[in-house]
Amino acid sequence: TITTPCERIIAAAERTNRLNGHENAGFLSKAAGFAPLHPTTSLPPPHAAWDTLASALPHLVQTQTVRETITNMPVLDASPSALPDKYLQRAATILGMTAHVYVRMQGSEPLTQKYASHRDILPASLEIPWTLVCKRLGRDTPSLTYVDGVVANFTTTSKTSPSAVTLDTISLLVPTVNTIEERTFIGIMIEINAKTIPIIHEIIHSQRAVLSRNPPALKQSLHSLLALLKDVTRSLSKLNANRAYRGHIDPVLWTLTVANLGIPWVKDAVGAAGTAHPFFHMMDEFTGREKYGTGIGKEARVVREMYPVHWRGFLGAVREVSVGGYVAEVVKEGGDGDGELGELWTALKEAYHGDQGLLGFHRRKVFGFLAVSFRIGRSTTINGLGRKRRAEPWMEADSELDKARVERRGMGEGDGGGGEGGEREGKGERVLMVSELIRHNSEEMGYWFAAQGSVYDGSGFMMKHPGGDTVMALCSGQDVTESLRAVGHLTHPATRKKMEMYRIGRLEGxxxxxxxxxxxxxxxxxxxxxxxxxxxxxxxxxxxxxxxxxxxxxxxxxxxxxxxxxxxxxxxxxxxxxxxxxxxxxxxxxxxxxxxxxxxxxxxxxxxxxxxxxxxxxxxxxxxxxxxxxxxxxxxxxxxxxxxxxxxxxxxxxxxxxxxxxxxxxxxxxxxxxx
Structure with missing residues (x-):
């Protein structure tokens, strides 16, 4: 039996973690993938004050007593003699989340303000132990990583297997406000991490099929991967702002709590944005991404350097076997008789980084939340987007996300789509003026918006809109041509057909x-x-x-x-x-x-x-x-x-x-x- 590079790395990680008695070098196993096998849920008695602090965060945020409480806490010893290695990850999660609550959920400092070091704003009771804990975990500077805030920040009621963990079966170990917005936003990322486990197994099967030069086995793996990738997209769809959806989240409340929490405040620090999820890095390597020249691409490189050693080793192992190269070789040599292998590989890449694939869906989902977030006062994203464009800064974030998506495809420009419908001229149809448009931006008057010279009454679509009614209300009374163009609504045939149902006339001056x-x-x-x-x-x-x-x-x-x-x-x-x-x-x-x-x-x-x-x-x-x-x-x-x-x-x-x-x-x- 052929042992694949991914299997070797996983076996070595499992062996190392077992010998160490902890998983500080990186969560990596066949059973749990990138998730912890044995999450630590409490600290030893000398550090119980940190556990108490973690459970009190929602109350401290509500009463705005975070800074007073933490400043008055004693400095606890985080040295190896006082805090054993097996507790480091929980300590990093508590201290990192608390530090971000201290800065982002009570203070009035601008989101874009940067400090030379943490000690310029954090009290000693937080800065000193956090610095030492992070240093012991191999980090150059204190930081709230994706591992701290997401991967290691949950327990589950699932009794079957780690891959069965879902949004409905998890509880956050260190919630900051513990609202549905926080539980859903972080919980979906945890669920996607669980869905990564069977994908890891299929990547191993794909590597084995390539190394044994077995096209039928590779076809079977690609079929499975395609289905699993679509399942990840379904998980992401649970991040829903539509009030008609059970478990919806309010983008306004999300903005004022979860959205700004992860923004770093030290110069040149990289925040724990979605680009840090190991799933995306794994899929980038598997699909053969070559370029990292965009802003988000460069950030991904920096994030990867901060990954635990086992994760970095696994990503290198994924890249070691070029599935795409093998598919191209088989097709070139005529070994793909019915063309199915080449079609499957193309379909898999489209399902990942195509405009209608996972990353395209993710970009449109993000657009709706950021369009609300920036309008009500947010000034930047976790990775610093939105600061270059004063008007409609969410468009900058959307553009950068799409550049990173297209870069993965090895293309210089967008991957097209249907043509836009131009401005219409119709005799006998209703002619509307701007004076009427701007008056229709309330529940009493109705919610109108204009695009490409047409006026639409979105009042009857508010509760049906996939992006939620808040973003529609914020856009009402406005010409939103550029926003609709950015999310592809003007080129997607089904969406344009839906828009026509709500068209009430043309806008004229x-x-x-x-x-x-x-x-x-x-x-x-x-x-x-x-x-x-x-x-x-x-x-x-x-x-x-x-x-x-x-x-x-x-x-x-x-x-x-x-x-x-x-x-x-x-x-x-x-x-x-x-x-x-x-x-x-x-x-x-x-x-x-x-x-x-x-x-x-x-x-x-x-x-x-x-x-x-x-x-x-x-x-x-x-x-x-x-x-x-x-x-x-x-x-x-x-x-x-x-x-x-x-x-x-x-x-x-x-x-x-x-x-x-x-x-x-x-x-x-x-x-x-x-x-």
Whole structure:
């Protein structure tokens, strides 16, 4: 019997871990794959305070007493004489998760702020033992790795085998808030790790088939791998923001808890993003990935260097046998009589990195969550994406994910798809103007959006949308052509057909003879859409108020953590969004002032100066004392945003009237009075 490279590495890892009495060199076994065989669920008595701390994290987050509690803790000894090796992984998980809770779930430091070292922000009770624990695990600097936060962070009620572990059978060992958002997000990654186990076995079978030059056996393995890969995609589909789906997660609550937790704060540190999952690295090697030149590709290389030694050895063993090379050889020599082997290999690669495969599905899934996340205040992803593009930063993240997917295919550009449907011209169909579009962004008015010159009423699709109703609500009243293009909705035939069911007309602008009026109209359009966008964003505060940021939250109770996020949203409105809208209003007034001096806008523009560049100190917004006060304040602010949008809509309506001319002094003055 041929022993494959993967089998040799696994056998060596099992032997080493057994002799060591722990799995610190890397979880790797035939029975559990990349998951632990014997997870440690508690520390020895001298370190029981860390176990207590781990169980208290949801309460500390809810009450915003994380920093006070940890700062007052004693510095526990993490040396080998005090903390045996077999407890290191649990200690790394507790200390790493706690460090990230300390920085990301209570402080006001910007997500993009970087420090020279951990001691610049962490207290000694956390920084000193965490540094030593990580050093003993072979890490150059303290870091929360994917192993700590995901792979080793669970127990299961499954009594059959490690490969049977699912989202429904796990409990997190160190939950930070223990909400459905956290349990689902981390749990799905754990489930995918469990589904990796039979894939490892089939990779071994594939290697054996290649080494024994047995095409029929390889076909059988590829058939199995194709089915297993589709099963992984089904697991990923459980990450669902649609409220009609049992076990759905709220992308707003996800953003304010889980999403930002893993972002590193030390310069040049790499966070534990999805690129760190061993499944993706294994599939990259098996499918013969050659290039790692994209930003995410380079990050994958860095992450792999940080992998435990057994994982690195296994990935090298996967690459040692080129299944793709053997398939090409068989096809070239005419040994693939019916063409099935070549077709299977192509189908497997498409199922992994094709646009409609796992990575394409993953990219579209991520897009929906990030489109919500960045709109409500997130400034970067775990791996630093979103900072280069001020407008629609989620598009940067989407672009980088797709570049990495295409890079795996060995292609310079995207892998195509169907053509886009262009703007339509239809006689007798309903013609809609921007003034109508921006007004339809609420439950009362309905949820409209525009794309490629068409207007759609998404009100009846909100609870059916695979990406959830939150992202649709945030996009309502807007032209979302670029977003729909990014996720492939404009080129996918079935999606375009579905969109046509909700099409209600075409979007048109007024026919304006004067260039001056056209410039004024476009300035008003930009302001109106910005006002509608801000209204959409600020309305999400009700999801925050009525949702659970920790498992301990109760209905209609304002917790300290909720109050903090409401304060952040209020400050962001006053310090970022109001000045942005004021600048757009100033530009509109300037255009109006060019109408041959018919109206004097100098006084109004002077008033804008205080809003464009506010002198108010950041962070001085209203303090929230209770739930009722918070609801009233959000409703008041939202009402003001609605008023702004309605004023601009009235200006747009005036210009959209076919009888409007810039020489109509009374109507221009009326618009000025409205603004």
């Amino acid at each position: 007024p026919k304006l003879a004067s260039g001056q009026v056209k410039e004024m109209y476009l300035a008003a359009v930009e302001l109106g859409q910005k006002a509608a966008e801000m209204e959409n964003v600020y309305r999400r505060n009700f999801q925050l108020l009525d949702g659970k940021l920790t498992v301990l939250d109760e209905p209609e109770v304002l917790t300290a953590k909720k109050a903090r996020h409401l304060l952040d949203a209020k400050n962001r409105l006053q310090d970022e969004h109001v000045p942005a809208m004021a600048m757009l209003l100033d530009a509109l007034l300037e255009r109006m002032g060019e109408f041959d001096g018919m109206v004097d806008v100098r006084a109004a523009r002077a008033e804008m100066a205080g809003l464009v560049a506010p002198e108010r100190t950041l962070g001085t917004a209203t303090r929230y004392e209770n739930y009722g006060m918070a609801v009233d304040t959000v409703q008041t602010d939202l009402g003001r945003l609605t008023e702004v949008k309605e004023c601009v809509a009235m200006v747009l309506e005036t210009v959209e009237d076919q009888g409007f001319t810039c020489s109509d002094h009374s109507r221009v003055q009326a618009m000025m009075d409205t603004l």
